[in-house]
Amino acid sequence: MPLALIVLAAGKGTRMESDLPKVLHRIAQAPMLWHAMRAGYRLAPDHTIVVAGHGANAVEAAAKDYDPDAHIVLQTEQLGTAHAVGQALPLLEVFDGDVIVLYGDTPFISEETLHAMTEARRTHDVVVLGFEATDPARYGRLVTDGDDLLKIVEYKDATEDERAITLCNSGVVAADRATLASLIAEVGNDNASGEFYLTDIVGLARARGLTATVVRCPEAETLGVNSRADLAQAEAAFQAYMRAQAMEDGVTLAAPETVFFAWDTVIGRDAEVEQNVVFGPGVTVETGARIRAFSHLEGAHVSRGAVVGPYARLRPGAELAEDVHVGNFVEVKNAVLHEGVKANHLTYIGDAEIGEKTNIGAGTITCNYDGVFKHRTVIGKNAFIGSDTMLVAPVTVGDGAMTASGSTITKDVPAGAMAIERAEMTIKDGFATKMFNMLKARKAKQRN
Ligand code: UD1
Numbered sequence: 001m002p003l004a005l006i007v008l009a010a011g012k013g014t015r016m017e018s019d020l021p022k023v024l025h026r027i028a029q030a031p032m033l034w035h036a037m038r039a040g041y042r043l044a045p046d047h048t049i050v051v052a053g054h055g056a057n058a059v060e061a062a063a064k065d066y067d068p069d070a071h072i073v074l075q076t077e078q079l080g081t082a083h084a085v086g087q088a089l090p091l092l093e094v095f096d097g098d099v100i101v102l103y104g105d106t107p108f109i110s111e112e113t114l115h116a117m118t119e120a121r122r123t124h125d126v127v128v129l130g131f132e133a134t135d136p137a138r139y140g141r142l143v144t145d146g147d148d149l150l151k152i153v154e155y156k157d158a159t160e161d162e163r164a165i166t167l168c169n170s171g172v173v174a175a176d177r178a179t180l181a182s183l184i185a186e187v188g189n190d191n192a193s194g195e196f197y198l199t200d201i202v203g204l205a206r207a208r209g210l211t212a213t214v215v216r217c218p219e220a221e222t223l224g225v226n227s228r229a230d231l232a233q234a235e236a237a238f239q240a241y242m243r244a245q246a247m248e249d250g251v252t253l254a255a256p257e258t259v260f261f262a263w264d265t266v267i268g269r270d271a272e273v274e275q276n277v278v279f280g281p282g283v284t285v286e287t288g289a290r291i292r293a294f295s296h297l298e299g300a301h302v303s304r305g306a307v308v309g310p311y312a313r314l315r316p317g318a319e320l321a322e323d324v325h326v327g328n329f330v331e332v333k334n335a336v337l338h339e340g341v342k343a344n345h346l347t348y349i350g351d352a353e354i355g356e357k358t359n360i361g362a363g364t365i366t367c368n369y370d371g372v373f374k375h376r377t378v379i380g381k382n383a384f385i386g387s388d389t390m391l392v393a394p395v396t397v398g399d400g401a402m403t404a405s406g407s408t409i410t411k412d413v414p415a416g417a418m419a420i421e422r423a424e425m426t427i428k429d430g431f432a433t434k435m436f437n438m439l440k441a442r443k444a445k446q447r448n
């Protein structure tokens with residue numbers, strides 16, 4: 001069945017107290033909107049329409065970042081959820097299939113749940129996602145009779161009896177496009193809020209003799225974000241989920257509660273992540289790799305058997321091949337480290353390519369930036385970069401070459417050659433002893 005997604009994201013999110021539209025606040029380093037879109041995209045929709053209003057330009061940019069083919073419609077005035085859906089429907093005028101409505105601020109709806117909804121659509125005209133609320137608060141209440149959903153009552157409009165219902169509306173709705181459009185056209189705003197409620201389509205559908213039902217999901221999936229406190233709670237819930245998922249997938253987490261994942265972190269089986277590790281977006285860690293304590297990784301790929309940290313930093317474009325070791329206080333950015341490269345201490349490798357089994361000594365720096373342009377450093381395989389080498393890019397060091405400790409390398413080093421750049425050392429016999437004696441005598445005099 002062809003499918004279209006409508007993601008409602010026009011609301012201001014007043015309680016966020018923010019200049020940023022609510023749906024652009026981040027969870028696990030991705031805008032909430034991306035989480036909501038990702039949930040819907042698991043159903044492989046044919047069309048996606050994001051309804052934007054507050055901060056529409058920024059919302060549009062974020063939606064397009066996620067999927068350049070997503071459509072954005074503007075809801076200039078937020079007249080209610082039915083009105084919001086109504087803004088999107090004209091784009092689907094010739095679309096023959098189902099529509100699922102998601103909220104941009106409800107980021108954690110699972111794939112299973114959405115599948116259960118499409119499944120329920122086989123037998124019912126309108127499917128609403130509900131949940132048993134521990135605290136039903138101001139959620140819309142689902143009035144049911146067995147499997148049938150009779151109507152949805154908004155809290156403000158509910159009677160005492162209806163308010164006692166704990167089965168609540170998540171906001172997610174599925175229906176055939178044509179049916180949805182004709183129901184939405186009938187929705188009025190004669191209610192406590194003066195808004196056009198999407199929830200009214202259930203009662204309207206029933207009045208026409210159509211069927212409606214509820215699919216239930218765990219409350220955790222419907223976690224909505226309305227305030228910074230909710231945002232922190234959503235972050236914590238998502239981190240807990242990611243940790244549990246990683247361990248289920250065979251990743252060892254020494255102290256799970258100290259590891260922070262990004263929304264898209266991928267870690268292979270039998271990888272090990274030690275304490276206090278932070279993953280930024282775009283990281284993949286292959287099976288058997290080890291991420292040691294206090295490391296920070298973003299936009300990086302770590303291959304099998306590689307060891308990162310403790311205290312390492314991998315920045316975007318860091319590509320570590322198998323068995324690479326990147327140790328303490330080593331930063332790698334936009335650089336390929338081929339198999340078996342070792343850079344174990346106090347090093348910056350940026351805009352570089354380093355060949356197999358090359359050893360990078362402590363304190364090595366690729367001087368990649370001249371203040372205006374970035375330049376590349378290319379080092380061959382089996383090379384030895386002596387400690388405290390400055391590699392002034394653009395520069396190339398050949399296979400099996402060596403640089404002497406403390407050298408500033410400004411010219412290419414041929415394969416097999418050694419480059420040394422150092423002032424000549426001199427020895428002054430007895431000088432240190434004489435100097436210390438003199439200084440100690442001075443200090444003794446000051447004390448008297
Ligand atoms: C809505 C439901 C309620 C449900 C709750 C779950 C209605 C009438 N009520 O209430 O039954 O329990 O969600 O969280 O649907 N939006 C727009 N344009 C608008 C209005 C809203 O895009 O004109 C978007 C908001 O940005 C938000 C979503 O729709 O992402 C929900 O709107 P919100 O005002 O938060 O609805 P609730 O009052 O929470």
Ligand code: CA
Binds near residue numbers: 224226
């Ligand atoms: Ca809400």
